[in-house]
Amino acid sequence: MNSVIEIFKEITSIARCSGTHEPFIKFIKNYCNKYGYECLIDDYNNILCKKKESKAKICLQNHYDIVCLKDNCIPQIIEEDGFFKAKDSTLGADNGIGCSYMLWLMSLDYDCEFLFTSDEEIGLIGANNLEHKLKAEYMLNIDSEQEGEICIGCAGGxxxxxxxxxxxxxxxxxxxxxxxxxxxxxxxxxxxxxxxxxxxxxxxxxxxxxxxxxxxxxxxxxxxxxxxxxxxxxxxxxxxxxxxxxxxxxxxxxxxxxxxxxxxxxxxxxxxxxxxxxxxxxxxxxxxxxxxxxxxxxxxxxxxxxxxxxxxxxxxxxxxxxxxxxxxxxxxxxxxxxxxxxxxxQAWKPDVNDFTNNVLNIYKKYDKDASLEAIHAGLECAIFKNMFPHMKIASIGPTINSPHSNAERVEIASVNKLAKIVKEIVDSI
Incomplete structure (x- = not known):
């Protein structure tokens, strides 16, 4: 079984600049074949992976594209002082790390809806045009960038x-x-x-x-x-x-x-x-x-x-x-x-409910200072809340510093801690 870190290193070697879809789609198709999942691709290159007779109650969601300040960039990972960064480029932890948690759970045979969206970094294109129909009652987005903060609302723009x-x-x-x-x-x-x-x-x-x-x-x-x-x-x-x-x-x-x-x-x-x-x-x-x-x-x-x-x-x-x-x-x-x-x-109006409280209670086992937050930035969660009003949604993530820049880096200990939190949240559902 691969760890989240090992999976992240593997997918970082795949071309994923915004607008580039086929290399990652090919990887996911092979991954689904290996672990027994259906792989559905819509006309906007959004990828939905699920069991054939799925009874999933929770959807895990992240975008798979990364910001590239150089054309056709494939980051070269460097480990330094407890962080991963990249050599002279963005790292793509935003949101390669989020995708890695999902792939890790797939390798553990979890019955969830796993939604990988396209082209978030150039206008939330995949999310805005999603053609897949989600049935899960809950959604856990893993695109936040500060450990300890559970996002339950965001700005529209x-x-x-x-x-x-x-x-x-x-x-x-x-x-x-x-x-x-x-x-x-x-x-x-x-x-x-x-x-x-x-x-x-x-x-x-x-x-x-x-x-x-x-x-x-x-x-x-x-x-x-x-x-x-x-x-x-x-x-x-x-x-x-x-x-x-x-x-x-x-x-x-x-x-x-x-x-x-x-x-x-x-x-x-x-x-x-x-x-x-x-x-x-x-x-x-x-x-x-x-x-x-x-x-x-x-x-x-x-x-x-x-x-x-x-x-x-x-x-x-x-x-x-x-x-x-x-x-x-x-x-x-x-x-x-x-x-x-x-x-x-759309804006995502802050919403405290049984799911967000469950996420908070689990998080507090690992971080007593964990809290529910709202941020003044756009998240795909807002789009999904509008598309699927029945869904209860929360967004979490490990500590990622300076995303969208050559100084981007992700804290390794934070990635590993969040893996335990994500797994316990999914287990609780």
Whole structure:
């Protein structure tokens, strides 16, 4: 019998970047043949494994894709100081570890529904389009990243895309000079679970520099991902005098030695919107110690005839999410933008029930400080709760640090402890 650790090492050698499905599907088909499970694949590459005459009461669920910062990356595992990490890449513990618990239980012949979903990291695509019908009464998701925390609720989210085409050529009567302005290597971070940490937003900072120095905007590009706080931005702007730097590090201002009789500029409404936009936390629950509502200005880009802005809004309540979406649309339209929204996923309202209490009681045998939590980020659990209202759901996981980055690492002792917890939870059902 393989351990969870041994299985994790095996599947880490399989190509699983988001959008890559066949290698892992082939592996699972062979695995099911070996241990006597049916292997069902839907049109969105979601994999459901179960016994032929299954009477499963619990479904274990995880996504099998990983974030790859390099194309076609297969992580090379390194063990160091009680952790696994990867050589110059993401590790894929998010969520290879979760999948490994499921494969381990399959090797032990458990009668469960085992659901491996596709492409979670690029928009929860598999979960949103799931075609398999689940019959289990309970679901245990193993995609949380902090030992001791049992997630029983999460935020819903919506992505907002805005375009502005208000470019014009003006005569340079006031002797404006051109400058390249950049802000780089800010901390960045997850725009859900880290939005309350007051991490500086590079796009907001550069708009303040341009606005407070009376600048005119010619070009701007910044931000990395729609679900992260922007760490880098670069702009071309025109100023009458050398601009005064904002009171923050990592700002670089370089004069462009070109004098122009005409300037091809964007409307000041764009800078005004970014400058005045209330970015970050909008509401906070002190008792639960969780952000209720937030919005992050994540990306901005310029092409020949338009500027595009991407924002990500989140809320722990679906009605509040709809309110933020509508208010932001009206505000953007007021500043001359055309607006579209997409990628909406439901909130998972925190729910304490017999299943979550059972998970908590079992967990406390191994960690007296274990607690029920809600997080300000999207989880597949919310989608499944909406699809299968009868299900009672909880999410747990071992300690994974810095997922989605080359610094990602998973604590080995935490993986082994959670294996005992997962097995006891399933045994109790």
């Amino acid at each position: 919506v992505d907002i895309f805005a375009k502005n085409r208000s470019k014009k050529i003006v005569e340079n009567k006031e002797d404006y000079e051109l400058y390249e302005v950049s802000i780089s290597n800010l901390p960045g971070g997850h725009s859900g679970v880290e939005i309350h940490k007051n991490i500086p937003n590079a796009i907001k900072l550069i708009a303040a520099l341009i606005k407070e120095n009376g600048g005119l905007l010619l070009d701007i590009n910044g931000g990395e991902r729609i679900n992260s706080i922007p760490a880098n931005v670069k702009a071309i702007a025109a100023f009458k005098t050398y601009p005064q730097e904002i009171s923050y590090k990592n700002v670089c201002i370089s004069k462009i030695n070109t004098k122009s009789e005409h300037l091809n500029i964007w409307s000041s409404d764009i800078t005004d919107f970014i400058y005045t936009f209330a970015n970050g936390v909008r509401a906070y629950d002190v008792d639960l110690q969780v952000v209720l509502n937030s919005i992050n200005l994540a990306k901005i880009s310029t092409n020949i005839d338009e500027i595009t802005i991407e924002l990500s809004a989140r809320s722990m309540a679906n009605e509040e999410l709809e309110k933020i979406k509508k208010e932001t649309r009206v505000l953007l339209e007021h500043f001359g933008f055309e607006v579209e929204t997409s990628g909406k996923y």
